[in-house]
Amino acid sequence: MDFSCIHLDGKRIPSGTIVTLEKNKIRPAQKSEFMLGVISETAGTVLGSAEVYWKDRYLKNEFGDLIYEDVLDEKTGEYVKMPVENSEWKSKKEYIPRDQRHEWNIIGLVGQVYVRIDETVEVGNSIEANDGMATKSKDSSQRWRVMEITKPYSKKDGYGVAICFIR
Template sequence: VSRTILSSESITLEEPYTVAGGHQSIKWKLDSAGGHGTFAGAVTSSQSGYGEYFESVTGQTIPAGTIVTVKGEKIESAHVGDYMLGVISETAAFISGAASFGWQSRFLTNEFGGFIYENVTDEETGETVRVPKQNPDCSPALEADYEARAARDEWHIVGLNGRHYVRVDGTVSPGDYITAHNGIGTKAAEGWKVLKLTALYSSEKGYGIAIAVIK
């Protein structure tokens, strides 16, 4: 069966390889062929902020709460005067760039990064399905050895927007703005706004912890 309707009333589902639900009309739909999700209402989370995966320059782990900058396409600890991209976050509610299910170049894309699609015929049902076109350079061996970014030390979730935990020094108080010094927030005339401190500065640890708004 290439279509599934769950917990619903008075809806029909035309697209193959989809799961959907709703009352009187479709309110949510998951597309198994393309991996897309569509919702009529809000997507909610108890976490906060938006994050995206970035790879570290060194290939090593960067500790949570470290403010980072970009070097090319990769990240490293931010210093005074650096562009503050974001902070290594463990609490982002919405995360992109995870490449969870396969090599990022598994499918062919156009010059703007959008998928190139093709129509294929399902051998069991005879239905025509529109799917992303496979990259001929993606071998079965390459896919078999693939490990998701979440499991690799060099890939990090960088909080880019919203409220996130940030390492700070002893100069920072609630209501201050912060900039970066060796990856740690320090009081500044402008920058990210500190909402509150969740841990006071400790000379033993070398940092305190604040919740700051990144935007």
């Protein structure tokens, strides 16, 4: 399960970066911070992606469900339930899906994800974040575990890549 979220400063975060929440936005996670997820290019399902229309095009109740109204269908003469449009919606403005905007990032939350690693990480290690990059954790109860290293750490690149399991 994955979702999309805006970076704290509105910029794209590199793939494989471990992120945390700061209010309702994300940023690279630091040591001892909650690891929300990792910026992912392999998401299976993206929640909150707003692919088709502006997410606030329709009015919603306090639990996020659409508010409906009965509208007369002029062709059939019958009333049909339709979502109530938000008066702030601009129907003439072209909509650009979130995955095409630099300020939105897809975050992997569970399962197998690709993570940037430092030189301390080995297969089987538990990991924690260090400026958005995975480093070996001394806490073996950590919920993120290295399954495979797909690109060994490179001093030149400043990172390696591992497939980690998040649960």
